Amino acid sequence: MAYEDLIKSIESTAEEKKLEVIQSAEREVEAIIREAETESSAIHAQYLKKAERDLILESNRQKFLARQEVKTEINAVRLKLIDDAFALAKDSISSIRSDSSYPALFEQLAQEVITALVGEEIVLHIDPADSVICMNVIKKLGADCEVMQDITTSGGLSGSSEDGKIRADNTLECRLEKIRSLSTLEITSLILGDPDG
Structure with missing residues (x-):
């Protein structure tokens, strides 16, 4: 019977060891999951900040381009007005010989x-x-x-x-x-x- 007790003792010790290994693995898995969740939150926050910066930069770029487009259009209108004024002046001098x-x-x-x-x-x-x-x-x-x-x-x-x-x-x-x-x-x-x- 000593042999059977020895086998039971070994089996019992193996079962305890197995439980310890499983519990240790479960704790490691939980720690890895917590760390991954923490890292995921940090990465998510970084991506959100980057996306926010990118949106602000794009918004500023679009505003700048819109202002430049408006300035270009205003300058084109100004130059057209000046062209029209000088064309009118040129027309008016064409009849100057008849002036006293x-x-x-x-x-x-x-x-x-x-x-x-x-x-x-x-x-x-x-x-x-x-x-x-x-x-x-x-x-x-x-x-x-x-x-x-x-x-x-x-x-x-x-x-x-x-x-x-x-x-x-x-x-x-x-x-x-x-x-x-x-x-x-x-x-x-x-x-x-x-x-x-």
Whole structure:
């Protein structure tokens, strides 16, 4: 019987050992599950924070793009208004020859060209429509100039040295373009507000 007691003792010890191993494994499994849940919560919180940051960044990017689009549209409207204003001005100068003040204006423009080319053999370039006014102005100013009726303009004239190296353009179209290039930003700011909105 001692043999049977020994076997029962071994079986009993094995059963206790088995229970201990199972309980230990269950505790380890529970610890692993708790740790995994804790890690999962931390990872979930990290992903939520990252998603929130990404949403804020995307929202800011979309707002920036929308503001830029609005600014671009406003600037396009501003430039269209300026284009329209200068087109209207160009149309209005096309009939300036019929204005009674045109001879005085032509004289002033001719004087500026002659002054700019002082010391040169001056060639005045005019529209044929201004030939009579130009001859009267040259006589009045006592200027020694060659006159060529070789340009088409709404008014005014241009001049050059005889060799063509020095030019002075004083046509109304040229003056209008100079005004436009020098004052577009100023016009935009004064009349329409700051270009940046």
